Amino acid sequence: LERIPNNPTEVDDVQMADLEKLIDKLEDNEDVQTVYTNLA
Numbered sequence: 001l002e003r004i005p006n007n008p009t010e011v012d013d014v015q016m017a018d019l020e021k022l023i024d025k026l027e028d029n030e031d032v033q034t035v036y037t038n039l040a
Contacts, residue, residue: 011039019037
């Protein structure tokens with residue numbers, strides 16, 4: 001079983017850095033239990 005995206009999106013280096021910061025902040029939040037992404 002494999003998930004295939006309907007609308008794949010290209011992410012440049014600046015956007016990837018911003019996404020990584022967002023994910024880090026979400027993971028550091030004590031109210032957030034788990035963060036899932038589909039970034040490759």
